[in-house]
Amino acid sequence: MITIMLYLFAFLSMMLSGAIFGFFYAWVCSTMWGLDAADPAVAIQAMQAMNASVRNAVFAPAFFGTPVVLLVTAALAYASRLRKAAMAFAAAGLIYLLGGLILTMTVNVPVNEALAAISAPESTAEAQRIWEDYSRPWQIWNTVRTCFSGVTLALTGFAIFALNERLRST
Template sequence: MSDRLLSSLTFFSALGSGLIAGIFFAFSVFVMAALARLPAAQGIAAMQSINVVILNTVFIVVFIGTALACAVLAITSFFRWGEAGSIYLLAGSLIYLIGSFLVTLVFNVPLNDALAAVDPISAKGADVWTHYNASWVAWNHVRTIATVASLISFVMAFRQLG
């Protein structure tokens, strides 16, 4: 891989990690707290709407595009092992892939699917909402920390590459 392409992928991964970190941070710090203050039916309905709207082209390109760039950078870091920035490329890539992408697929998406399946005004909906808030937010904190750590790793790698 050329140095220019490596720098571009590293920059894209830093930018993507930062954008995703901002989204996760907002949900961890105030969005979910605001939704939890609403009556359960309103909180469920709002989150169901958010979960539909977030699946748009821009979000998907950034979220999955960053994961794909991380996969390429992780593999590349092994071929460049011992060269400047390689440890940061590997760390940033693995942190994003495991702490953001994998956690989302394994924990947050199934919780979103369970929430999507309930009627907001039902008793079952209220029970799902209580569990959802506790579990989803905890996993979102993990994603927030992971994407910030990934961003920091990519910035460190970018500084060493340049």
């Protein structure tokens, strides 16, 4: 039974790690570039709307569940005496917890809340200043959490590969 649970959780670990990496990556390579190219007042309003809409039941499992599922998978792998896989799943869970979830909650969310508290100004120059003050640091920290999430996904892949080590050696 533990083997079935391990493979189920390994699959779920891969799906959640991939989902959250893809989510952050999309902001890096398209969303923010598009907003930077838009009218700054429109960019402010669009980002406010996106930040308000992301708090939903579809996003929550990947954002909040990834470290939990990875650490449960690590425990199952450890109980199955698959130490290499257990270490990789545990490292993936801790890396995402610190570099994805906690980073987002301590850096990106407060910046998003500050942006939510303002009204897009009528003045194009003022809107440009507000958007640049928001966008540049937000993108830096988003890139950092994207990198951490990418490492999480890579470690998850390695851990899944390591799960089958016992099968390949028999």
